[in-house]
C-alpha cells in the first residue's frame with residue numbers, strides 16, 4: 001500500500017503556490033502591457049523553515065528576502081545554492097556590521113544615519129553595498145521608511161557616500177487604498193529617475209506583497225515580495 005509522505009505533500013503545496021503566484025505575475029504584467037520577466041519574484045522567508053525555503057529554491061526562486069538579522073544568520077547555512085539574499089527588515093545601526101557583505105542588497109534604508117553607517121562599514125570591508133530607499137508613503141507612524149519630504153536630502157547624502165549604490169525605492173503601503181500609494185510611488189520613482197542624481201540608479205521599484213502584488217505590478221513594480229502567498233500563514 002502506498003504511504004503518503006507528509007514532506008512530499010508539503011512540497012507539493014508549495015509548488016502549487018509558486019506556480020499560482022507566477023501565473024498571477026504573468027497575468028498582471030499582461031494587463032499592464034509589461035513583460036513578465038521585468039518583475040522579480042522574491043520569497044520572503046521570515047519564520048519559514050530552511051526546508052521550505054529550499055523547496056522554493058529548487059523551483060527556481062533564487063531571490064530571498066530576510067527581515068531579521070539573527071534569524072537570517074542562523075538559517076542561511078542550510079540554504080541551497082543558487083540564491084541571492086536582500087535584507088528587507090528594519091535595520092538597527094548596531095547590526096549593520098553583521099549584514100554588510102553578507103547580502104546582495106539592503107532594501108530598507110530610511111535615514112541618513114543608517115546610510116552613513118552602511119557606507120562606513122562597506123568601505124571598511126572593501127565592498128560597495130547596493131541599497132534601496134524605503135519610503136513611508138502612507139505616512140504611518142508605526143512604520144519604517146522615510147517621509148517623502150525628507151527624501152531629497154537623503155538622496156543628496158547617499159549620492160555622496162562612497163561605498164553605496166542606490167538602485168531604487170521600496171515601500172510597504174497601507175492595505176487600504178494600496179493602489180493610490182502605488183501610484184504615488186511610481187510618480188516618485190519616475191521623478192527621481194529623471195533628475196539623474198550621481199550614483200543613484202532607479203532600476204528597482206520594490207513594492208507589492210501577497211495581498212496586493214497584482215496592483216503593484218499595475219503601477220510599475222519591478223520586484224514583488226511574497227511571504228504567505230508562497231509559504232502559507234505565519235505562526
Ligand SMILES: *Cc1c(COP(=O)(O)O)cnc(C)c1O
Nearest residue numbers: 044088209210225226227228229
Ligand atoms: C513580511 C513581509 C513581506 C511579505 O508579506 P506577505 O503578506 O506575507 O506576502 C514583504 N515585505 C516585507 C518588508 C515584509 O516584512
